[in-house]
Amino acid sequence: QSIETSKKKWSISDFDIGKPLGKGKFGRVYLARETKSKYIVALKVIFKEQIEKYRLHHQLRREMEIQTSLRHPNVLRLYGWFHDAERIFLILEYAHGGELYRQLRKLGHLSERQAATYIASLTQALAYCHEKDVIHRDIKPENLLLDHEGRLKIADFGWSVQSRSKRHTMCGTLDYLAPEMVENKAHDYAVDNWTLGVLCYEFLYGAPPFEAESQTDTFRRIMKIDLSFPSTPDVSAEAKNLITRLLVKDSSKRLSLHKILEHPWIVKNADPMGICPK
Numbered sequence: 001q002s003i004e005t006s007k008k009k010w011s012i013s014d015f016d017i018g019k020p021l022g023k024g025k026f027g028r029v030y031l032a033r034e035t036k037s038k039y040i041v042a043l044k045v046i047f048k049e050q051i052e053k054y055r056l057h058h059q060l061r062r063e064m065e066i067q068t069s070l071r072h073p074n075v076l077r078l079y080g081w082f083h084d085a086e087r088i089f090l091i092l093e094y095a096h097g098g099e100l101y102r103q104l105r106k107l108g109h110l111s112e113r114q115a116a117t118y119i120a121s122l123t124q125a126l127a128y129c130h131e132k133d134v135i136h137r138d139i140k141p142e143n144l145l146l147d148h149e150g151r152l153k154i155a156d157f158g159w160s161v162q163s164r165s166k167r168h169t170m171c172g173t174l175d176y177l178a179p180e181m182v183e184n185k186a187h188d189y190a191v192d193n194w195t196l197g198v199l200c201y202e203f204l205y206g207a208p209p210f211e212a213e214s215q216t217d218t219f220r221r222i223m224k225i226d227l228s229f230p231s232t233p234d235v236s237a238e239a240k241n242l243i244t245r246l247l248v249k250d251s252s253k254r255l256s257l258h259k260i261l262e263h264p265w266i267v268k269n270a271d272p273m274g275i276c277p278k
């Protein structure tokens with residue numbers, strides 16, 4: 001009965017619950033171990049009355065169906081779910097390395113090899129999601145985790161769950177949203193390309209490109225494409241070229257996911273295995 005494939009009806013008695021990993025509006029995420037196989041998972045507990053109160057069961061169902069159908073090395077697995085009278089439990093892949101966000105905050109900014117490796121992994125994961133008609137995975141450092149080998153995992157289910165680490169008020173930030181999102185226009189796949197540009201900038205400089213004191217100022221900077229590159233850290237011209245070709249207002253003119261993977265900066269710097277040796 002491997003957790004990966006079983007059609008077994010799970011229940012809370014199948015798991016030993018460990019320390020909380022993250023918490024948020026809809027519930028918490030706990031480290032857990034399936035009692036028979038000793039398989040380690042992350043168990044996300046969502047309270048039904050919260051879902052009913054905010055009338056979110058359709059979104060939750062859609063997110064769960066999407067997440068269960070996705071199989072990609074850079075997308076966190078949802079193995080299955082079960083519920084009791086008041087809670088819904090999601091059985092998730094456990095990412096041993098924790099939040100990419102913490103690594104970024106600890107290091108200040110990433111090396112070009114590390115940044116290129118993460119951008120290549122994200123691009124491959126998004127190309128896979130787009131092939132399955134899944135867009136806007138809400139990619140921001142908040143939703144990125146690392147496995148035991150340092151491989152990136154997109155961990156979002158559309159729920160803004162705040163993890164345990166002291167967190168800047170990232171929820172509700174505009175920093176990662178493309179102009180058409182910020183203007184609440186119909187958005188298409190290309191929003192994810194924009195967000196890759198924002199993330200690439202943040203990985204290399206340690207802060208997102210349009211950060212400002214207020215959300216209004218961030219909004220203005222995004223709409224103006226008010227992009228500038230600090231003189232330190234010293235970042236290569238190829239990296240700046242990739243960022244500039246993604247942070248384009250006209251979504252049809254942004255570099256495509258496949259073109260990103262062929263970009264000289266990615267070809268030269270990204271580790272093919274998605275794991276950047278230290």
Ligand SMILES: Cc1nn(C)cc1-c1nc2c(-c3cnn(Cc4ccccc4)c3)c(Cl)cnc2[nH]1
Binds near residue numbers: 145
């Ligand atoms: C935190 C943390 N520290 N270490 C050492 C491991 C983890 C860890 N957390 C998870 C978690 C986990 C917990 N909370 N959340 C919400 C979240 C989502 C995206 C980014 C941040 C938080 C996810 C998961 Cl699902 C799956 N695997 C996880 N692994």
